[in-house]
Amino acid sequence: MTDSAINQLRMANQQISRSTFAKPSALVAWLGAVQGQDFPAAKWALGLRLPGTTETVIEQAIADRSIIRTWAMRGTLHLLAANDVHWMLALLRPRLHLLSAGYLRRYELGAATLTKSYDILVNALRDGNELVRTELKRALDAAGVPVHDLRMNLLLGRAAFDGLICCGVRRGIENTYTLLDEWVPLTKAMARDEALAELTKRYFTSHGPATLPDFVWWSGLTMAEARTGINLTKAQLIAETIDGQTYWMAQAGPVVPDAALAVYLLPSFDEYLVGYKDRRAALGALDLQQIVSAGNGIFNPVLVVDGRVVGTWKRTIKKDTVSIDTKLFYPLSEAQHEAFAQASKQYGHFKKLTTQWSLDSTQVG
Numbered sequence: 465m466t467d468s469a470i471n472q473l474r475m476a477n478q479q480i481s482r483s484t485f486a487k488p489s490a491l492v493a494w495l496g497a498v499q500g501q502d503f504p505a506a507k508w509a510l511g512l513r514l515p516g517t518t519e520t521v522i523e524q525a526i527a528d529r530s531i532i533r534t535w536a537m538r539g540t541l542h543l544l545a546a547n548d549v550h551w552m553l554a555l556l557r558p559r560l561h562l563l564s565a566g567y568l569r570r571y572e573l574g575a576a577t578l579t580k581s582y583d584i585l586v587n588a589l590r591d592g593n594e595l596v597r598t599e600l601k602r603a604l605d606a607a608g609v610p611v612h613d614l615r616m617n618l619l620l621g622r623a624a625f626d627g628l629i630c631c632g633v634r635r636g637i638e639n640t641y642t643l644l645d646e647w648v649p650l651t652k653a654m655a656r657d658e659a660l661a662e663l664t665k666r667y668f669t670s671h672g673p674a675t676l677p678d679f680v681w682w683s684g685l686t687m688a689e690a691r692t693g694i695n696l697t698k699a700q701l702i703a704e705t706i707d708g709q710t711y712w713m714a715q716a717g718p719v720v721p722d723a724a725l726a727v728y729l730l731p732s733f734d735e736y737l738v739g740y741k742d743r744r745a746a747l748g749a750l751d752l753q754q755i756v757s758a759g760n761g762i763f764n765p766v767l768v769v770d771g772r773v774v775g776t777w778k779r780t781i782k783k784d785t786v787s788i789d790t791k792l793f794y795p796l797s798e799a800q801h802e803a804f805a806q807a808s809k810q811y812g813h814f815k816k817l818t819t820q821w822s823l824d825s826t827q828v829g
Contacts, residue, residue: 471771594632664693672713
């Protein structure tokens with residue numbers, strides 16, 4: 465299996481080059497989780513994979529509580545399907561607690577402070593309240609809970625890890641927070657091995673071909689837990705060894721479309737890149753720093769052709785238009801120029817804006 469074959473299978477399995485879902489919640493469930501700290505990017509990550517949909521449809525799925533935005537894999541914000549959020553958090557919680565333990569000690573946020581903060585959050589958010597960060601900060605501060613420095617971040621994150629809160633509907637550009645059990649009633653608990661097997665199957669089905677280290681990176685589980693997950697799901701997966709690395713994927717391979725001419729505008733932090741520890745297949749000869757903003761580690765939106773990253777792009781939104789400008793690392797063919805125009809129009813449709821675009825044809829590097 466070549467890098468090109470890996471890319472084509474990943475593009476298909478991730479629903480980029482083929483789309484088999486109609487509802488955002490079904491797509492999120494298929495992917496297992498979708499990186500969500502950059503909310504506009506997370507919405508486009510779904511829109512890209514649901515041709516013809518609009519940003520309003522994605523936002524409505526969150527308002528309808530079929531998609532939940534909360535801290536999950538690796539302690540970062542993700543989109544999860546409502547039916548998955550409780551069992552996934554229960555599975556990941558030991559690792560999330562370990563991830564936050566050192567920070568909690570450093571900032572003197574002990575068990576008593578956490579318990580007190582949880583009581584305050586419940587009182588503030590009960591009966592369907594959705595409050596922004598500053599409102600919760602005032603409530604905690606008034607009760608004597610320390611919220612300076614990084615303490616507010618740590619308290620909100622730990623409350624989300626413990627399944628107490630999740631994000632509600634955005635208020636303008638601000639996140640709101642609400643009680644998870646009111647937002648999504650508790651579903652039947654899964655046994656740990658059942659949950660581990662389900663998460664493993666979801667990842668390798670939607671992200672495969674992928675390696676054990678890729679799964680460990682994406683999930684935040686330990687190497688031992690990830691190995692157990694693979695052992696539990698081996699009957700539903702196939703393996704192929706390439707250059708000494710074992711790649712796992714779903715047993716039934718998809719029909720892979722010819723993506724040689726297709727151009728895709730992927731958002732920042734898209735699962736196609738962030739979902740793997742080893743990104744060499746998609747990057748080719750490029751260095752990761754060419755697509756990551758210097759100093760802050762933010763993944764830039766990228767252009768992908770035939771599974772390979774060929775450039776970055778940015779948008780500029782005005783009243784009724786969105787302009788898309790690019791920085792190309794490799795020149796595009798005339799047919800690919802047309803495909804880029806179509807991809808730009810898809811983004812404009814998603815935003816319900818008239819699209820303008822330009823291609824920087826300068827080859828870099």
